[in-house]
Amino acid sequence: MPVGINIGEKFASFAEHWRPKVVAELNGQEVKIVKVQGEFPWHHHDDGDEFFLVWKGEFRVEFRDHIVSLRPGECVVVRRGVEHRTCADEEAQVLLFEPKGVVNTGNVRDQTFTAPNGSQA
């Protein structure tokens, strides 16, 4: 039976940074939430586009040739194959739409930042 999901409560349920949590799955895609602070490694995703929507705080998606700075209620699409990194000077909360099973660091494996897949919030 479909139930409502409160995104704020889901964000309140964990504290770690750079560990996306799945809040919903549909059509082979996942809706995830993540808390971020600092600088993520440069990477790209070969097989999927990513959608970032800022929930709280200030968040940047940096490309090699420009930076997209986002505030709450602002979003951006990063196309497959495009190198990028995500950054936040202070903690930010971000909602993601992307294909199920995407590795957060894409083509890179990083001991600190590569997160397990499929964690639920």
Next chain:
Amino acid sequence: MPVGINIGEKFASFAEHWRPKVVAELNGQEVKIVKVQGEFPWHHHDDGDEFFLVWKGEFRVEFRDHIVSLRPGECVVVRRGVEHRTCADEEAQVLLFEPKGVVNTGNVRDQTFTAPNGSQA
């Protein structure tokens, strides 16, 4: 070049009810926004799940056997094949994530409510 999209500005760019506008496309899916007020026809979608996230106002997704009432920051997934209708007593703003090309009234064609596809915000 990827650019930031301000969802609030996109909502401010139109006034009609029940006419979803595309704000982003990724992985064969679309992120859409819609203003709603009143009761939508009962329908289902054969080929895709739908994700509803309330942006502003109060919004209900009604199923034949229960109702999911949502406030801003709350969301629900409606699985393919499941009959439902959406309702709002006063105007509400809703963000959708669903496969590209979905007809808003699903299996039903309705002179008032069936909306053209692919309108941009």
